[in-house]
Amino acid sequence: QVQLQESGPGLVKPSETLSLTCNVSGGSISSGGYYWSWIRQHPGKGLEWIGYIYYSGNTYYNPSLKSRVTISEDTSKNQFSLKMKSVTAADTAVYYCARENEGIDYWGQGTLVTVSS
Amino acid sequence: QTVVTQEPSLTVSPGGTVTLTCASSTGAVTTAYYPNWFQQKPGQAPRALIYSTSNKHSWTPARFSGSLLGGKAALTLSGVQPEDEADYYCLLFYRGARVFGGGTKLTVL
Numbered sequence: 001q002v003q004l005q006e007s008g009p010g011l012v013k014p015s016e017t018l019s020l021t022c023n024v025s026g027g028s029i030s031s032g033g034y035y036w037s038w039i040r041q042h043p044g045k046g047l048e049w050i051g052y053i054y055y056s057g058n059t060y061y062n063p064s065l066k067s068r069v070t071i072s073e074d075t076s077k078n079q080f081s082l083k084m085k086s087v088t089a090a091d092t093a094v095y096y097c098a099r100e101n102e103g104i105d106y107w108g109q110g111t112l113v114t115v116s117s
Numbered sequence: 118q119t120v121v122t123q124e125p126s127l128t129v130s131p132g133g134t135v136t137l138t139c140a141s142s143t144g145a146v147t148t149a150y151y152p153n154w155f156q157q158k159p160g161q162a163p164r165a166l167i168y169s170t171s172n173k174h175s176w177t178p179a180r181f182s183g184s185l186l187g188g189k190a191a192l193t194l195s196g197v198q199p200e201d202e203a204d205y206y207c208l209l210f211y212r213g214a215r216v217f218g219g220g221t222k223l224t225v226l
């Protein structure tokens with residue numbers, strides 16, 4: 001049973017960089033065929049796909065966020081990470097990490113990140 | 118910018134059947150968009166229900182089914198239970214990118 005758990009600061013100041021990590025257990029992120037994704041949900045709103053990193057290390061980002069987002073992996077720790085620079089209040093959201101196989105199957109519980117001074 | 122559209126809200130009676138749809142601004146949804154469906158209850162993370170149009174995960178109740186209907190992806194709930202009241206999201210694959218629909222709030226009344 002794959003489990004994902006997000007971690008990182010719950011409060012980030014405007015213009016700074018948001019950094020989150022997703023710890024994966026029950027499976028290796030370097031196993032072939034999986035995409036490791038970040039998704040967010042603004043308060044009371046719908047889901048927004050941020051991007052993914054493939055097991056090969058290739059990445060793909062939401063075009064609307066591409067200039068500010070980097071997803072990376074640390075296979076030694078079985079983790080992948082999200083960095084979003086120059087955040088504003090509009091980036092306040094619950095951030096989820098997830099695994100995509102033939103579809104997004106496993107999700108983390110989500111972590112609320114608030115952007116405020 | 119690609120937009121994926123779902124019904125904002127639907128109401129169904131317990132034991133009834135309801136179909137939620139998912140449309141793409143780029144045209145008809147086909148299997149090549151690998152439609153996914155998710156259920157989200159308040160305060161919880163989304164839960165995957167359907168992938169690749171009509172495939173169920175091992176935990177997906179039998180009353181949920183996915184299909185293509187009139188150029189859209191569709192999620193049908195048959196024999197609706199009170200616990201099916203939730204928000205439902207579709208996800209479409211556009212080559213590298215993925216785009217979520219705005220979600221449908223399903224009320225069981």
